[in-house]
Amino acid sequence: DVKVTQSSRYLVKRTGEKVFLECVQDMDHENMFWYRQDPGLGLRLIYFSYDVKMKEKGDIPEGYSVSREKKERFSLILESASTNQTSMYLCATRGRGIQPQHFGDGTRLSIL
Amino acid sequence: ILNVEQSPQSLHVQEGDSTNFTCSFPSSNFYALHWYRWETAKSPEALFVMTLNGDEKKKGRISATLNTKEGYSYLYIKGSQPEDSATYLCAFDFGNEKLTFGTGTRLTIIP
Numbered sequence: 260d261v262k263v264t265q266s267s268r269y270l271v272k273r274t275g276e277k278v279f280l281e282c283v284q285d286m287d288h289e290n291m292f293w294y295r296q297d298p299g300l301g302l303r304l305i306y307f308s309y310d311v312k313m314k315e316k317g318d319i320p321e322g323y324s325v326s327r328e329k330k331e332r333f334s335l336i337l338e339s340a341s342t343n344q345t346s347m348y349l350c351a352t353r354g355r356g357i358q359p360q361h362f363g364d365g366t367r368l369s370i371l
Numbered sequence: 372i373l374n375v376e377q378s379p380q381s382l383h384v385q386e387g388d389s390t391n392f393t394c395s396f397p398s399s400n401f402y403a404l405h406w407y408r409w410e411t412a413k414s415p416e417a418l419f420v421m422t423l424n425g426d427e428k429k430k431g432r433i434s435a436t437l438n439t440k441e442g443y444s445y446l447y448i449k450g451s452q453p454e455d456s457a458t459y460l461c462a463f464d465f466g467n468e469k470l471t472f473g474t475g476t477r478l479t480i481i482p
Contacts, residue, residue, distance in 0.1 A: 263414070287390070290468045292469075294472075299474065300474065301460070301472045301473060301475055302415075302460070302462075302472040303472075304469065304470075304471075307468070307469055308466060309388050317469075333394035349414070349415070353468060355468070357402075357420055357422060357464070358420070359405055359407075359417030359420050360405070360407075360415075360417070360462075360470060362414040362415045362416075363414055364413065364414045367437065
């Protein structure tokens with residue numbers, strides 16, 4: 260079974276802080292994704308990585324950056340957290356081809 | 372941005388009843404459609420990946436159909452049970468590893 264582990268289930272940070280959300284997978288998948296989920300808006304893609312050091316912007320990349328130095332780890336960075344980044348953040352992985360995505364348990368982030 | 376629409380937004384169903392809901396997507400450039408179940412406090416779980424027009428997939432009491440020509444997929448649940456309460460998400464697969472998700476149908480089973 261694929262295991263996707265997000266570093267925290269709940270996180271509270273202050274406006275202006277630099278925030279790191281970590282995601283680790285154990286299935287050697289090339290593709291990793293960061294989404295945020297807000298009520299009524301569904302899952303929206305922030306960033307996507309298709310290989311080590313490779314990244315692509317998703318639909319809502321503003322205010323975020325990512326890092327993929329190793330295949331198993333994909334980090335989402337909030338450079339200067341703002342209250343509108345309070346949300347549920349989900350990491351996912353996917354092998355190549357017509358495969359489902361596998362999700363972590365999510366991090367509920369509150370920016371005060 | 373591609374529009375993937377799900378209806379209804381929410382649904383309350385009596386235990387034992389059957390139900391279905393819809394996912395609509397653009398019919399051009401179809402590659403694949405995914406269905407996921409997302410229970411509260413858990414991670415989304417893949418149900419089906421569908422690729423062929425007319426495809427029907429089944430997993431226990433849950434089944435899904437696909438019409439790529441008209442751009443819709445139905446998810447059916449037969450004899451609903453309390454453990455079926457969840458948000459059901461569909462996602463359009465572009466074929467470039469990315470998915471676009473609908474906003475989901477939140478299903479509540481009333482005991």
